[in-house]
Amino acid sequence: MKLAPLHLLLTQASIVFGAVAPSEKVWEPPRLDYRDLLSSIGPDSVVNDVESKIKDALLTGIGVLSITNAIPQSRKNDLYDAMIACYSSSDTAKEVFYPDGTKRSTWAAPASSSLTTCDELSKVANPVRKQVGEVVSYVALLMEALLVKQGHKVVFPAASARDGVEGYSLRELFSEGEQLDHFHIYSNTESSSGSKKAELKTIDWHTDYGFALAFLPGHIMIEDDSYTRKYTPSKGFFIQLPDGSTQEVSFTEEDDVVILLGDGVAHIKDAIKNDVDIYLRAVPHAFVMPDIGNRDALRMWYGRMMLFPLDAIHPTLHQSFGSVQMAMNADPSYHLSTQHEGRTGYPLGCSSLQALSPRLLADETMNCTSDQFMCWHTCFNNTEDLSPDVCQSRNLELACVSNIDGTLWDGETHGKEFEPACISPADETLTEEVTDSAENATIVPSATPNPDEAMSSTSKNTNEATSGSAKASNLHQSVFTVIVGWILFLAL
Template sequence: MRHRSYRVCNGRTLALIALVVLVARTQRVFASPTDERRFWTPTVVAVDDGVGSKIRRMGNDVEKSKSFVFENTVAESLTRDGVVAVRVRGLNEAKTQSAKLFMDCARVTDNVAVEEYDDGSRRVTLATTTKQRGSGFGEPTSKACKKFEVTTKMLRAKVSVAEQAITDVFQSKFSDLSEFANGVLMQGENGETYKTFSEVLKDCEHLEHFHGYTISPQQKLKNSKVRTIEEHTDQGLLIAFVPAIIVDAVTGRRDKFSSTGDFYMTLPGHRKVLLHFDTLPDDVVIFMLGQAIEQQITPKLANGLELHAVPHAMDMPNLKSNQFRFWYGRMFLPPENALDESHGLSFGTVRANIIEDFARGLKTSVGCGRELLSVAGSGSCASNQIWCWMRCMNHSAPASNPLTCRTGHSVQCLSQRLEVWTDADSHGDYNPGCTDETNETKPVTDPPTIPARAASCTDGNAWETFLNHSEYENSLELLQDKLYLLWTVQNGKLKARVAFNGKIGWFALGIKNLGGKHNGMNGANIVMGVHDPHPMGHDSNFGSPYVGKSSAKQYKIHDHSSAFRHWNDTADVASPFVSSTTFNSCFSCMRFETASIRGEALNLTSGINELIWAAHDGTYLKGYHEVQGFDRRDARGHLTLDLTRNYGRVTCGFSRGWAAASQTCAFSAASTPSAIVSISIAVIAILVM
């Protein structure tokens, strides 16, 4: 727990300090600050007077191209990594001059927040909230602060140049919305609509921070295993920040040779990296996606596009007694009248509650992402609702089937493994249920993983023998050396086999529901092979709902609710569908023969088939799509097949990782060169919760 002390002089400053808490609070994730992570450098692009140009680094060469390449590069980086660095000419000098004057102002003003951390670090903050780029701090009373404000205008103006370029990219590349969105990106509490990113960002509130961190050499040595700021996800739409620099507090001179500390990031796909500042130019602004983008915007984007927030953490460097670490950041908060659709409160209301609680001296769990919602959380739910997984959920509707608990039990927010959820818990599938447990007696834990297979499974040609290519006319590699679809059309039926090189929890193949949510996942008819090795439906090795035994059955994914528990009872095994499964200690497969899936006919004699697929090998839980060794988003996708063609055996050669898997694989059929199969991974979010 961190200990805080504050010096304030007015209500406006009090509100700002409360909002500072938004980005200061954290979720404990890392075991220690000695995590082994590889160094990583984000994509760097450049802007010059607002006109974008890409920078591609090849040795010492720098290549620049036109604005459309800039936009494509930024969009690809934000989709793949959630992070991009924008280079602005003159920014480094503006940052250095602002840092030089920061402590002179911080020493004499009352408009400052002071925070102390468990590792002995101390942070002083000057903050402001604005809607217009580059506006001021109010009325600084001291000469030192007036000078600091004048100097920071240039730094903030440079960041605004990069901000405008990023806004243009959002407007250009992320403007297509799904049918589910009905043309509205965000809804206002009074019926207003935000239809584009430009409208959202134009009306959003900027929370700007200037931080100065200090730590004594003795404290750093004493608390070397304590992380300064633990992993957290920022609540806003995105945050822009300039890499920190080390400054002499007495002379104001920058020390270019001292480390600025360690900055940890968890990129999409659970890629844990250490930001490599030494490879970045001095004049960059780093843009990083926040929780509001992931929760409020991503579900409404068309074409399966996904934007994910980036959790991050920081460790202080070893500093001399006269040095401090200077940092500037700008968070883009959702418009105050915009509704958070998971619980119906405006973001302005939530922030007002935060400030009110802070002023009353109440401890608040608010800070980052989900925790923001918990401020108004349980207290804002109706009498027939419970605060569950960041929203108010009904527990007495429908009226015909209310949730009634027996004596000694109460309504709690439960995982599918009957564990009790709290605001501190992570992503998952939770809903109201009756239990006599609490979060203390049965907290949410990570599900056990599927036991590893024996080393002998990789000996010789065991995998090739298991694939049994000779039994089928066509085969297609979905994941390199991991997942295959094999098929033959005979006697008016599709004879298919989905084979996995390893032990699987589940895999699925189905017909895309054109126009359905999540790019055709919701409402789709699928064949799903499930491995349920234990007869107890709530055994800790997997989770409910239990399907009875390991099997391959036909299901219809719910039109609106994606979690398996909403559609597990749609299984249809009526003739003429024939299926079987093999789950052994080395490999897994499902086989089926059919002319349709749950009555929806396959195009076997003419036309194409829009199909979806997904797989999960981490646990026996039926709620995630993930294949170990690959990006999580590589573990599902869609493909277009012409089943009247003969393709033969096809290996697309996908390598591991998002960059390779996002490519379209195109190849000619064996009998007809013009026939094309196209695969696009990272499109279907099948079975997401």
């Protein structure tokens, strides 16, 4: 079976996700000085407008806040220099190629762990990572204080007792939840061209998995003839405002840490219930690699994704987030059996009801067991209705195919339409009707990557992924692996 031509896949993606309309408009993010943030906390707090800025930016619908004067530019430059050193001297980064020809190289680690893939980056990154954690902690503390003032004591019960505490407060969701750090370098390739960049976005419209993302705005590195590096704020980051309009965000040198709300805020809204004064909004955003006429230019980006603690209880499903995620990993149709507000199906990390299956980006340590089948970076359990033996008994073969056009998964391409199905070995056509049809495709915004958003640099045989080691039994490790995969290519 031949893979669908790239132009066909891109056409399908554009139909579902739309495009960033050319615009000369730029949007300045709400800004809060880190020094004012610190002065508003503690017994000697100074009366200022910090609370109103946080409320306006994060609790009433915008969903974006930039913290200034938090990280010296020299420290950010040192971080970018270390990233380039790793990029130039090692092959430890995970690489993804996007439809516009942009290549992204990534180093990732839990926020609580050191980067083990590049020592130079690990040493320089630690102070920045620590500072980002402190900024997020202080913002969360004030968000919680504002909610309490308005009569909302947000508490997510825990599956097990936590030193006698009834559950997680909003501040503790930030401090105790899973946090993932990602360091990205975006670069041009031979396939990058002006015509492609004019027609395609590097990363299409989406909202991020997790309830918040804290990131350093992207910076472009250009080297002059004397090999002197210059880092300048990158263009090409677009958001959708509450009124539905799209704007390019104008970041400057003073924007140190930007907080962007993600799909997980839907669950915080569920805990708050109805309140006309509180509107937590996941922010749809997209990214276009700037075309600055220098093929050697690099775009640097660092961000931290914040996720719910695994033992926090989901406010509507009344199970732990870890248990729900594991159930979805074992059976991607699990969410369809749940009930929420009279409707069937409730997503784990999304702000709207939609078809959702757990997907993860395969890494060097992840393999499916003998009773599972790998399809789009997910280990699907064999069932009585669908397994290699079931397909073979009908003179068919089990394969990972697209429910849109029946194309065969290449082992790397990302697309939520890929699912296991029995196909005919003779003509390699799809014989089974797949439940997640194109009509159920997620419309903007999406918590899962858009189809064909990224293509890996290499193509591996799917069968290699199905032969592997024993399935991990540890809940935390399994769920964390799933989450890491989801996040690796969602962040900008």
